[in-house]
Amino acid sequence: MLFSPLKLPNGAVLSNRLAKAAMEENLADAGQVPGGALFNLYSAWAKGGPGMILTGNVMIDPKAMTGPGGVVLEQGSLADDDTRERFETWAGAGKSGGAKLVMQISHPGRQVYASMGTEAVSASETKVTLEGPANDMFAQARALSSDEILGLIKRFADTAHQAERAGFDGVQIHAAHGYLISQFLSPLTNRREDEWGGSLENRARFLLEAVRAVRARVEPGFIVAVKLNSADFQRGGFDVGDAKQVVDWLGGEALDFVELSGGNYESAAMMGLAADGRAQSTKDREMFFLDFAKDIAAAATMPIMVTGGVTRKDTAETALYEGVDIIGLARAMAYNPHLPKDWQAGRNLNTEITSVSWKNKALLSLANMALAKEQLNRLGAGKPVKAKQWPILATLAQQLKTLKQTSRYKAWLKSKELNDV
Numbered sequence: 001m002l003f004s005p006l007k008l009p010n011g012a013v014l015s016n017r018l019a020k021a022a023m024e025e026n027l028a029d030a031g032q033v034p035g036g037a038l039f040n041l042y043s044a045w046a047k048g049g050p051g052m053i054l055t056g057n058v059m060i061d062p063k064a065m066t067g068p069g070g071v072v073l074e075q076g077s078l079a080d081d082d083t084r085e086r087f088e089t090w091a092g093a094g095k096s097g098g099a100k101l102v103m104q105i106s107h108p109g110r111q112v113y114a115s116m117g118t119e120a121v122s123a124s125e126t127k128v129t130l131e132g133p134a135n136d137m138f139a140q141a142r143a144l145s146s147d148e149i150l151g152l153i154k155r156f157a158d159t160a161h162q163a164e165r166a167g168f169d170g171v172q173i174h175a176a177h178g179y180l181i182s183q184f185l186s187p188l189t190n191r192r193e194d195e196w197g198g199s200l201e202n203r204a205r206f207l208l209e210a211v212r213a214v215r216a217r218v219e220p221g222f223i224v225a226v227k228l229n230s231a232d233f234q235r236g237g238f239d240v241g242d243a244k245q246v247v248d249w250l251g252g253e254a255l256d257f258v259e260l261s262g263g264n265y266e267s268a269a270m271m272g273l274a275a276d277g278r279a280q281s282t283k284d285r286e287m288f289f290l291d292f293a294k295d296i297a298a299a300a301t302m303p304i305m306v307t308g309g310v311t312r313k314d315t316a317e318t319a320l321y322e323g324v325d326i327i328g329l330a331r332a333m334a335y336n337p338h339l340p341k342d343w344q345a346g347r348n349l350n351t352e353i354t355s356v357s358w359k360n361k362a363l364l365s366l367a368n369m370a371l372a373k374e375q376l377n378r379l380g381a382g383k384p385v386k387a388k389q390w391p392i393l394a395t396l397a398q399q400l401k402t403l404k405q406t407s408r409y410k411a412w413l414k415s416k417e418l419n420d421v
Helices: 036-047 081-095 132-137 146-166 180-185 205-217 240-250 282-286 290-297 313-321 339-344 361-380 391-420
Strands: 013-016 052-059 100-106 170-175 223-229 257-261 304-306 326-328
Touching: 036 052, 036 081, 036 361, 081 100, 081 146, 100 146, 100 223, 132 361, 146 170, 146 205, 170 180, 170 205, 180 205, 205 223, 205 240, 223 240, 240 257, 240 290, 257 290, 257 326, 290 304, 290 313, 313 326, 361 391
Parallel strands: 013 052, 013 326, 052 100, 100 170, 170 223, 223 257, 257 304, 304 326
Antiparallel strands: none
16 A cells, blocks of 8 residues: 655655665664664654655675675564664654655675675675776675575565564665665576576566565555666666566555666666766766656556655656656755755755765765765764765775774674574
8 A cells, every 4th residue: 555655745755765775884883773873864854854764775684784884674683672672763763754764675695795704695606896906895696595585585574574563664675776686687697597587587586576575474554665776787787678577567566666776886877977987967967767767657557766866956846747756865865954845945956965076986986975974974973964075084984984893793793693503
């Protein structure tokens, strides 16, 4: 059943959606649980007036993290009183302004940093390939067995059930940006010859089974959504035609909306660059996924959300006029947490975001994420956003923080494994 969030006068929903969920992955407390930083951040966003808040990645498996400062929610997590209270407090903070709060649930597959010390897995034995020294950031992934795939589908359902118990209004299954389900969808990373690979129907099986498993574990009014790539933007990868077919199949499920984005760690589109790595103009960058969304939305039976760096009110309005139902405000709300209310009042119609234009795409991505993370850290600490940012300093500070969090994560995981024996 479709939810009824707060809406703008034209009926469209303004959603607080970070274009790259990894930007939130440095805000968890020790033990990979939500704490004060996330409570403050979501309270600030809730006051800003969005109709819906989508969280960043919440991981379904403690051994499969997109970053060492991320949150984990799995079967049994809420049995601990302190952990349950933390998730309930997070849910309360996000919903405090009247918005619906949807937890994005995810598994990174092969996109796990080698420094984390955990095993990378994927649809097939592949590796993330990047430019220069960044190529060593990710380890070779091994192929999952059929039994392991079924186990991970159950984990998605378990996490959704836990999210519902904690007071969240819904979950979004992350099947984009090169994470595990996206790896199954793409023929570049899925080279299997069993029922989980080959034809698009087989490659989409993981996603469809995950949607069904989640829906079977939650109440009918609980929101279930999917984040899907409109395309991978890699030759021979998942493309718009594939996306249209998958959205058509999803139309047969009890799904509340589909968010369309694009790209992965190896491609540039998700980082606000043209497919060849060139920087785009502000307008072109903001409209990047709109043409794909319009094409897919025309045949969709569920509401379609588009995300991709929208910072200008006129861009959002154009997308709405073109038939998109929900607009993701992406990094804009990291720089102006009051943006929806400002737009409704006719204020601050263009949001200025600090960005860099370095030639190395991997370093450029790190820097742009570090700049946004710096603002999130400030909001999480109860401070205002920073007017003047320095990309190099922000990147170095984020790398140092990641090193500390990696050590903390490894110690926690080792302790957890010993206690689980």
